[in-house]
Amino acid sequence: MRGKVLDLVLVLGGLVMIAPLVWLVVNALSEPIDAFQLPPRWIPRPPTLENFQQVPDLIPFAQMAWNSLQIAVITTAGALFTSALAAYAFNRLRFPGRDQIFSVLLAALVVPVQLTVVPIFIMMRWLHLVDTTVAIWLPALVNVFGIFFLRQYISSIPRELDEAAIMDGASHFWILFRVILPLSRPGLTALGIFVFEASWNNFFWPYIFLSSPEKMTLPVGLVSLQGAVGGGPAVVLFAAITLVVLPILVLFLIFQRSFIASIASTGLRG
Amino acid sequence: MVFVALPLIAAFGLSLFHWDLLGTPEFAGLDNFQQLVSDTATIRAVVNTFVFALASVVTHIGIGMLLALGVHRTMTRGTKYFVRTAFFFPFLVSWAAVALLWKYVLDPTFGLVAHYLSTTTNWLASPTWALPTLIVVDWWHTIGYTFIILLAGLQTVPAQLHEAARVDGANGWWRFWSVTLPVMSPTIFFATVITFIGAFQIFDPMVIMTQGGPDGATRSIVQYTYEKGFQSFEVGYAATLSLVLFVVIMLVTGLQFRLSRRWVHQ
Numbered sequence A: 001m002r003g004k005v006l007d008l009v010l011v012l013g014g015l016v017m018i019a020p021l022v023w024l025v026v027n028a029l030s031e032p033i034d035a036f037q038l039p040p041r042w043i044p045r046p047p048t049l050e051n052f053q054q055v056p057d058l059i060p061f062a063q064m065a066w067n068s069l070q071i072a073v074i075t076t077a078g079a080l081f082t083s084a085l086a087a088y089a090f091n092r093l094r095f096p097g098r099d100q101i102f103s104v105l106l107a108a109l110v111v112p113v114q115l116t117v118v119p120i121f122i123m124m125r126w127l128h129l130v131d132t133t134v135a136i137w138l139p140a141l142v143n144v145f146g147i148f149f150l151r152q153y154i155s156s157i158p159r160e161l162d163e164a165a166i167m168d169g170a171s172h173f174w175i176l177f178r179v180i181l182p183l184s185r186p187g188l189t190a191l192g193i194f195v196f197e198a199s200w201n202n203f204f205w206p207y208i209f210l211s212s213p214e215k216m217t218l219p220v221g222l223v224s225l226q227g228a229v230g231g232g233p234a235v236v237l238f239a240a241i242t243l244v245v246l247p248i249l250v251l252f253l254i255f256q257r258s259f260i261a262s263i264a265s266t267g268l269r270g
Numbered sequence B: 001m002v003f004v005a006l007p008l009i010a011a012f013g014l015s016l017f018h019w020d021l022l023g024t025p026e027f028a029g030l031d032n033f034q035q036l037v038s039d040t041a042t043i044r045a046v047v048n049t050f051v052f053a054l055a056s057v058v059t060h061i062g063i064g065m066l067l068a069l070g071v072h073r074t075m076t077r078g079t080k081y082f083v084r085t086a087f088f089f090p091f092l093v094s095w096a097a098v099a100l101l102w103k104y105v106l107d108p109t110f111g112l113v114a115h116y117l118s119t120t121t122n123w124l125a126s127p128t129w130a131l132p133t134l135i136v137v138d139w140w141h142t143i144g145y146t147f148i149i150l151l152a153g154l155q156t157v158p159a160q161l162h163e164a165a166r167v168d169g170a171n172g173w174w175r176f177w178s179v180t181l182p183v184m185s186p187t188i189f190f191a192t193v194i195t196f197i198g199a200f201q202i203f204d205p206m207v208i209m210t211q212g213g214p215d216g217a218t219r220s221i222v223q224y225t226y227e228k229g230f231q232s233f234e235v236g237y238a239a240t241l242s243l244v245l246f247v248v249i250m251l252v253t254g255l256q257f258r259l260s261r262r263w264v265h266q
Helices: A002-028 A050-058 A061-092 A098-108 A113-126 A144-155 A159-167 A172-183 A185-201 A204-209 A218-229 A234-254 A256-269 B005-014 B031-038 B040-073 B077-092 B095-105 B112-116 B130-154 B159-167 B172-200 B204-210 B221-231 B235-263
Strands: none
Touching (some): A050 A061, A061 A185, A061 A218, A061 A234, A113 A204, A234 B077, B040 B077, B040 B130, B040 B235, B095 B204, B130 B172, B130 B204, B172 B235, B204 B221
């Protein structure tokens, strides 16, 4: 009995949580005249894709999606690569000052990006990279959290494995790419998901560095659309938000297990 | 190094200058720091940020813990799956989308909140309610993350410990206090630190939903830094502000680690 009540409370809580998202999608699928009615409608009737067709009239949506995707892919690939190299060095190699450098790196984990944004902006301006996508992914190529996370992961791989490879005369690169990384696949996947999601959703950095609409990423583009809509059709804005939100929700439903595991493990290990 | 250490040093350096990004930087000594202490807007932003961070931590950990306990206890797999997914969904939505959507959810005439709570309060325009409202929106967006971390921690509590306590005659509450909480304390500690650090850096919802208003009621430190650095081009002062944020985070995190010795089980 008590269990039933608990279940009911939890499910109701869950429904309240997703209500705004359902409302979003229903309105995005509604004719402008049917949208935003009170009491709120939870089923669109009849569903229409009209609002979605109007999104490209207001913002270069496809271009923005492409920019977001490009930045997220480069950032993810780059961060995985540099994190793997650095994590391997910090765990398996011996060099003077290794542990000291690592603790400095750990301290950098709590340095807010906001502290570095003004100097980096000046640096980017000097390099003529302001208002280019390069300014977004270049500083993200080194991911301090990623180094830390992968180092923890690699340290759980038995050293006997690479010692055997060293006996056979293998180079460090060979060991890293043929022995360590294949065994770290779950860790790499978790980190990859994490970095991709963070980049795809990032607002702060692109907001500061990008100003031309055709260079913007989706989150910044959405916010600029808010201005463009003004008193106009909010349903089109809702359609645009839906287009941004839906892919990542679908991805989540597909990769639910590794997603949750990645959050849980990054949380517990960090 | 180029993107962490160098800018860090540069931020310290910049804080000693007046610069508008165009002309030549002008040495200012401690001018920026003096301005900081006398600038009421800064103090307001620091207070807002502290209120936001404290409230976030309390609600995230409190509600997250209740949720985790509830989901951990429930027997039906369907409920578990649904609740976990429903609470985690908003975390995957970018702040930009969340902030835009919630502006409509909170709309006093056709929003969901106005309808279901039958009020016409204009939450975001009210100097009293704007900040608490953002705290709720942040809660909606981020609770899934805290919840998942706490749930994962909860699942590491060995069942044998509970059994042993049960055999010793401990009731539900007592088992929670004497078994669950101590075993979970490192997880709770981690979640607290992470939530604090994240909350101190809050920026997106303020910029998108309230622009810091009404009348500075929701302006955060980072947002103020942004305004100074990239809107009124007082780069030196912006760097000084970002140092304030850095010091605040360092102090609070350090304090948390110090206090943690008293309650975190090693």
